[in-house]
Amino acid sequence: MDLRIESFLEMMSAERGAAKNTLESYRRDLEDAAGFCKAHQSTLQEASTDLLRDYLASLADAGFATSSQARRVAALRQFYKFLYLENLRSDDPTITIDSPKKEASLPKIMSVTETSRLLDLAAEEAAEGIGTPRAIRIHALVEVLYATGLRVSELVSLPVEVAKRDDRFFIVRGKGNKERLVPLTAPARAAMKRWLAARKLQGDEDSPWLFPAASETGHLARQVFGRELKELAARAGIASAKISPHVLRHAFASHLLQYGADLRTVQQLLGHADISTTQIYTHVIEERLVSLVNDHHPLADLPR
Structure with a gap:
C-alpha cells in the first residue's frame, strides 16, 4: 500500500467530495503507475518526467485507447499537484506532459440508398387519401431536414413565417442569432405544401410555429421528432440505432460533398461559424478525389 496514494485519496474524498467510483478509478490508475515505477527502480512520488513519459508510452504500445491514456494523465496531474501543495515534492513532473489527443470520430452516416428508402416510405405514408396529419408532418420534417441539413433544434422551432415567404428556400436563424439562407429541394417543397394544408385543417393556423404541438414551448419537441424518426426507420427496415435527426444532418453534408x-x-x-467544424467531412472529399484520379487519370491503370 502506497501511503501517498492513500493520503491523496483521503484528500479527494474529504475536500473534493469525490464519488466512490472516482476514487476507485484514481486508485487503479495510480497503483498501476506506481507498479511501473517500481519495476524501473523508482517510486511514484519520486518519478521523473522522463519515467512518466515512458509509462504513458507503454500504455500506447499496449493498445490503450487515447481516452484511457488521457484519464491516467489527469490522475497523475492531480496526484502531483497534491504532493506539491503538501510540500511532499518540490516540483510537478507532469507540467510538460501533454494529454494524448482524441482521435477525431467520424459522424454516423446513412448511405444514399438508405436515405432514399426512408424518404420514399415517408412519402408513401403521407400520400393523399391515406396520410394522417402525423404521417404528413414526419414526411415534411425528414424531407426538409435532408434538403437543408438544419440542426434539429432549428428545424422543430421554425416559425411558420419562413414557409410563407418563398417556398424555394428558408431563412433560418441559427447559433449566435445569425441568419442563413437554405434552399429547399422540389420534394421538400411538395412535402411542406402538403403539411401546411394539413396544419390548417388541424386548426393550428394561429400558431406562430411551423410544427406546433401541445408542449411547453408550443412547438414540436426534438425528442418527439427523434422518436418518430426512429419508428419510421424501423418500418423502412433501417436499424433504429443507426438513425437520429443528427445523422440525417450528417447525411445531407456527406452526400453533397460526395457528389461534388x-x-x-x-x-x-450547415451554419458552422468555423470551417474547422466542417472538416470532419474531409474524408468524404478525400475518397471522392481518390476515385476521381483512379477513374479519370489517363495513366492510372498502367502497371508500374
Missing part, C-alpha cells in the same frame, strides 16, 4: 459540393458551401449551409 465544396467544403465552404457546405459550411455555410
Whole structure:
C-alpha cells in the first residue's frame, strides 16, 4: 500500500467530495503507475518526467485507447499537484506532459440508398387519401431536414413565417442569432405544401410555429421528432440505432460533398461559424478525389 496514494485519496474524498467510483478509478490508475515505477527502480512520488513519459508510452504500445491514456494523465496531474501543495515534492513532473489527443470520430452516416428508402416510405405514408396529419408532418420534417441539413433544434422551432415567404428556400436563424439562407429541394417543397394544408385543417393556423404541438414551448419537441424518426426507420427496415435527426444532418453534408459540393458551401449551409467544424467531412472529399484520379487519370491503370 502506497501511503501517498492513500493520503491523496483521503484528500479527494474529504475536500473534493469525490464519488466512490472516482476514487476507485484514481486508485487503479495510480497503483498501476506506481507498479511501473517500481519495476524501473523508482517510486511514484519520486518519478521523473522522463519515467512518466515512458509509462504513458507503454500504455500506447499496449493498445490503450487515447481516452484511457488521457484519464491516467489527469490522475497523475492531480496526484502531483497534491504532493506539491503538501510540500511532499518540490516540483510537478507532469507540467510538460501533454494529454494524448482524441482521435477525431467520424459522424454516423446513412448511405444514399438508405436515405432514399426512408424518404420514399415517408412519402408513401403521407400520400393523399391515406396520410394522417402525423404521417404528413414526419414526411415534411425528414424531407426538409435532408434538403437543408438544419440542426434539429432549428428545424422543430421554425416559425411558420419562413414557409410563407418563398417556398424555394428558408431563412433560418441559427447559433449566435445569425441568419442563413437554405434552399429547399422540389420534394421538400411538395412535402411542406402538403403539411401546411394539413396544419390548417388541424386548426393550428394561429400558431406562430411551423410544427406546433401541445408542449411547453408550443412547438414540436426534438425528442418527439427523434422518436418518430426512429419508428419510421424501423418500418423502412433501417436499424433504429443507426438513425437520429443528427445523422440525417450528417447525411445531407456527406452526400453533397460526395457528389461534388465544396467544403465552404457546405459550411455555410450547415451554419458552422468555423470551417474547422466542417472538416470532419474531409474524408468524404478525400475518397471522392481518390476515385476521381483512379477513374479519370489517363495513366492510372498502367502497371508500374
